[in-house]
Amino acid sequence: MPQPRKRATIREVAKATGLSPAAVSYALRGMQVSEETIERVRQAAAELGYEADPIARALASGRTGMIGLLCGSLEDLWQQALAVGIGRALKDNDRYALILDAAGDPAREHTLARQLRDQRVDALIVQPVDPAAPLWAELCEGLPVVSIGDALAGARAAGEVVFDNRAGVTLALEHLRERGHRRLAVLTSTRASTPDRPADVHVMAEAGRLDLDIELVTAPQSPASATRVAGEMLDAGHRAFFCFADSIAYGVYAASAERGLVIPSEVSVMGYDDHPMSGLLTPGLTTVDWDIDGIVRAAVRMVVAAADGNPRRRRIVQAPQLHERGSVG
Amino acid sequence: MPQPRKRATIREVAKATGLSPAAVSYALRGMQVSEETIERVRQAAAELGYEADPIARALASGRTGMIGLLCGSLEDLWQQALAVGIGRALKDNDRYALILDAAGDPAREHTLARQLRDQRVDALIVQPVDPAAPLWAELCEGLPVVSIGDALAGARAAGEVVFDNRAGVTLALEHLRERGHRRLAVLTSTRASTPDRPADVHVMAEAGRLDLDIELVTAPQSPASATRVAGEMLDAGHRAFFCFADSIAYGVYAASAERGLVIPSEVSVMGYDDHPMSGLLTPGLTTVDWDIDGIVRAAVRMVVAAADGNPRRRRIVQAPQLHERGSVG
């Protein structure tokens, strides 16, 4: 049984002002009515404590004013930072975000994405776990989608901020090579879990080019669980790491400390993504930096434009930058 | 203009099965209809690709199945961890969370809380910025609210997981005192920003009891900005810190490193909240631990029960624990 809603409805406001509900609706949104009527309605609404019901509004108009944000995996600190940044930026645009977490699971991503569409979000920002899913093509029909990270395969996205991961990988591997590391442990995250894992493929290709001896392992993104994997690699004799997320690199720090190994003299660590924390560690984590503020701004600008009905349909390719801080010896 | 929704409606399913819309509605929710009919409806729904529209459902029933999560300030890493944990735990309960961020602003908290209510969330978890706001009393009428952190003043909450901050403060200050620190810089967070800041008051009281010389400063919760404040205190000669959030403590680490000061031999740092990262630093951050998993479990259990209509109305007082890791010399 619906709980007793004591709130005023638009009909009561109509009655109070002697207007029709329709007129009130228009007045409150400042359309098609005279200034005088608007003022009268405002007054009455304030007195009755009337506020339009967003659910009813959504049902009738098909719009909500909300923007969906579907994160790939909030376990990753960088993605957390991204989500928080986007939330704040949207707030500055008088929009508000509905944040959901796919938890790295393509099936869940599928479910939640449709759920957001059904919630009538005006637009969607997504950091796809599986950018190749047919889902996206379906979703992009009738809902502006802005993707961050990878481009959506075969879908007409309303905007894309893609990371040039090939360049990022090259940057990282070349840096490690220059510093004299030939044998590397590469800890990839579950985030790059597209079917064929293009980033991993590129890692292998670059390894060939640079004459590197690589062991590739999948690690969970949470620092705590990454510590275990990192420990195993250290015990196996690895001393140089390329981690596909800064939060994984934190695990290498912890595992090294546990074993009394010093970074960077004994162990070298390279991160990826540049989380705000990375500069605070000792030594600072050398990492590949994606300009998180720029990404946030670009994505938000695109999504707001799209939600307002004028999509830019632009693709911005984000170039990586090597941020050297001293964790590679 | 509402975009063309090509989706099947309940009426189409009714037509296809030769039943009334009502019967279909019941069947899909497994009430009042025969097994056979249910199966028939399922079949037809699957064929038509029918899925109930959550908005329409919410409008008619006043329920959504969603649980609102209103965070005090997602800038704080600990609160991020809490939010992620709650999100996952709710997922395990087949519930899904709508996450919003008050950004430490009471006014925003006010707006968003009402917005969540208007969104018809079945229940609300809140980490109040201002637990004394009259808002809560209003909200608790007709919506189960579970609060984490502080108790809601004058409101009938559906559950409370309160932190015994007095005990936590005492624990921290006594530890620092035992280790021989008499002059302390206390960096409080904006999180405890209730009008009278009870935690701060207690700090001063305990300082008196323990004969401590305290300087109390407000610091932003983001590590990067906390670094600046910490630096100023270091430059002013402070060498012992009590930080009211681990993320602030990270700032002390960074500021110390910048100045070539070594923790714990030259600088002592005490945190508060035990973020997952804190164990990964070198040295590990000594902090006051709140058993985040326990909090998540308790809050989620309460909120799910309340959303299902059987509120427990319990108050759990969370006891702090000193987690010594070596950052206090």
Added chain:
DNA sequence: ACAATATAGGTAACCGCTCTCACCATGGTA
């Protein structure tokens, strides 16, 4: 065999708002 009770499903009134469309004053134009 007949009243009493379940049980399945139909009817129709909502939920609170938006939006199309028809209507009605105006005042300017032919």
Added chain:
DNA sequence: TACCATGGTGAGAGCGGTTACCTATATTGT
């Protein structure tokens, strides 16, 4: 004087479900 834009306004039909209430039919008790 008749005619047409013009722009404010009201009526009413949805939006896509849910639910209280009611009617048949099947089941049960005596």
